[in-house]
Amino acid sequence: MTFVQLIDCRTSRFDEMDRLMDTWVEQTKGKRTATHAVVGKDRSDTSHFVEIVEFPSYEEAMRNSGLPETERIFQGMLALCDEMPTFTDLDVVRDEQLNPATSRQFFERAGRAGTDAVFEGFSDDYLEHDPANSGEVDLEGSRQVYAGWRQAFDLAFRVDDQIAQDDRVCTRWTLAGRHKGDFLGIPATGQDVTMSGMTWHRFRDGLICEGWWQYDRAGLMEQLGAFGE
Structure with missing residues (x-):
């Protein structure tokens, strides 16, 4: 079953975080299991960002989380956030393209x-x-x-x-x-x-x-x- 993780965070240093994400993409080539990632900025709050990451399954997401590169990037992300980000784990029950x-x-x-x-x-x-x-x-x-x-x-x-x-x-x-x-x-x-x-x-x-x-x-x-x- 397709699995989606929502990462909700606030940061006044988005440009640095964006470069951090580029680093993660580069370092996890051939290893990562994420298939699709979207980052959205709140139109009413420019410091509020939501990242949506899609995986083939929950198990694949956990394998991705276990990569040492993911852990290093996550620690860097925490340092750039204005407050602790929140994570929402979702099993996809309807997917219409x-x-x-x-x-x-x-x-x-x-x-x-x-x-x-x-x-x-x-x-x-x-x-x-x-x-x-x-x-x-x-x-x-x-x-x-x-x-x-x-x-x-x-x-x-x-x-x-x-x-x-x-x-x-x-x-x-x-x-x-x-x-x-x-x-x-x-x-x-x-x-x-x-x-x-x-x-x-x-x-x-x-x-x-x-x-x-x-x-x-x-x-x-x-x-x-x-x-x-």
Whole structure:
């Protein structure tokens, strides 16, 4: 179970503490078990800071605490605090990454749901970047591109991997389908095909507002016999 520790402290020497944290990061490379750390400053009290540190489990957190480097940094931290910091230990019971879930929903619906449902999580001013197109494509253009793929293939996406950072989500996916209609001048072959690719989605206000696509179209064309023998 994911474990999170909240460290609540007050300090008028944050710059020194920040450098201390940089030292800990450097000294614990290859040893630390923390996977994510966020430091926030109280908007109403500039001496009040909260650090949120995430670990894969409580046991991993304890292993991290046992590192000699962690103990040395902790003693240095105490010296910089205006008062004794407090620690809150939390087992994570709900963890929702909302933007990745919206991207995943798009891929899970594609090929199975109607166009309106597939593009439900997109903004009205959505822009798409795809090397197969001559330029940017707006939301209506993206709908038309999708309709073309649906006309040419019975298809479904499998989400293989996702990462998220700030307002962006990258999804690595595999498409599997059967060629049932004209595709770039190639008439239906009935051929089962697969294609791998990656898509970056940018989010604004919880909606997908921009997308970048990269995929192995040459490999797909080869499966359809476009290049001959």
